[in-house]
Amino acid sequence: MPTASVEVRHLTKRFGSVTAVDDLSFTVEAGRVTGFLGPNGAGKTTTLRMLLGLITPTSGQALVNGVSYPSLIEPVRAVGAVLESSGFHPGRSARSHLRIIATATGVETSRVDEVLDLVGLTKDAQRRVGGYSMGMRQRLELARALLGEPAVLVLDEPANGLDPQGIAWLRSLLRYLASAGMLVFISSHLLAEAAQTVDEVVILNHGRLAAQGRLSELLAEAGATIRLRSTEPERLVASLSARGIGARREGADQVVAESTTPERVGAVVAEDRIVILEMTSSGESLEDLFFSMTAGGALPARELAQT
Numbered sequence: 001m002p003t004a005s006v007e008v009r010h011l012t013k014r015f016g017s018v019t020a021v022d023d024l025s026f027t028v029e030a031g032r033v034t035g036f037l038g039p040n041g042a043g044k045t046t047t048l049r050m051l052l053g054l055i056t057p058t059s060g061q062a063l064v065n066g067v068s069y070p071s072l073i074e075p076v077r078a079v080g081a082v083l084e085s086s087g088f089h090p091g092r093s094a095r096s097h098l099r100i101i102a103t104a105t106g107v108e109t110s111r112v113d114e115v116l117d118l119v120g121l122t123k124d125a126q127r128r129v130g131g132y133s134m135g136m137r138q139r140l141e142l143a144r145a146l147l148g149e150p151a152v153l154v155l156d157e158p159a160n161g162l163d164p165q166g167i168a169w170l171r172s173l174l175r176y177l178a179s180a181g182m183l184v185f186i187s188s189h190l191l192a193e194a195a196q197t198v199d200e201v202v203i204l205n206h207g208r209l210a211a212q213g214r215l216s217e218l219l220a221e222a223g224a225t226i227r228l229r230s231t232e233p234e235r236l237v238a239s240l241s242a243r244g245i246g247a248r249r250e251g252a253d254q255v256v257a258e259s260t261t262p263e264r265v266g267a268v269v270a271e272d273r274i275v276i277l278e279m280t281s282s283g284e285s286l287e288d289l290f291f292s293m294t295a296g297g298a299l300p301a302r303e304l305a306q307t
Contacts, residue, residue, distance in 0.1 A: 004030045004065055004151035004183040011060035013046050020046040022207040030183040033174050035194045038204035039294050044187045048156055052081055064152055076105040080145030081154040090130025094121055094140050097129065098147060107147050115143040134161030153177060155186045159193060171197045191290055203293045210293040216261045218289060226257040226265050229277040239272045
């Protein structure tokens with residue numbers, strides 16, 4: 001898979017007197033899952049629509065692989081996207097829909113069964129889409145986006161309509177695609193799920209960039225605290241300190257590591273083969289980080305949970 005990129009340069013979009021996106025700049029790299037986060041009205045969907053050539057920027061650029069979407073030679077092979085329902089005909093089967101799209105875009109029809117299998121719809125491929133649940137339709141949308149084997153995958157709220165099992169499946173699929181070299185860029189309100197899925201975040205507020213970076217690093221800077229119990233507390237403190245993680249011993253078997261993440265601590269423990277009896281995290285979470293970055297513009301927590 002060729003190296004892919006998404007780059008937004010001083011992007012601005014105004015609708016009359018309303019500025020939806022305001023001088024926004026960021027880059028997204030291949031080989032990882034990047035979360036695009038922000039409260040309702042932050043400008044996420046507008047940004048994605050400009051990236052995909054659906055609306056024209058007032059100023060600035062939104063580029064895929066170094067060019068604007070309309071300049072891509074074979075868009076279906078460069079970018080797969082799901083921003084909203086495609087309105088599949090209820091009387092046609094999933095396989096029939098995908099075969100029509102494949103033929104229209106020059107994709108080999110043999111790819112249809114591959115993507116149906118990838119999204120778990122093989123057994124239901126001959127069923128009429130009108131009988132599909134919302135979650136099954138979401139899987140079909142994802143199959144459509146993957147038809148051209150694109151290097152870039154852009155998804156707006158991909159977990160909508162999925163049950164907990166479906167969300168876990170989606171998480172595994174996105175991480176698999178990223179590990180294969182794909183650029184996966186997802187917009188989401190499900191902060192707890194995003195925290196388990198994404199490697200990096202781009203946080204928007206009022207159309208401007210509030211934060212960008214690796215999730216683990218942003219959380220570490222925000223001050224998360226990890227508490228551990230170990231049979232080798234002194235060696236654990238030494239190992240963590242040697243990796244630049246501030247750590248101290250508390251009590252007979254307890255160690256406290258400051259301004260870090262469970263992932264960083266876990267990597268040290270695994271590498272040095274230190275026995276851990278218990279590990280807990282407190283302090284900043286992705287939700288805490290989100291609210292601190294979007295103060296005054298975020299939805300109440302109860303509304304986010306229902307979105």
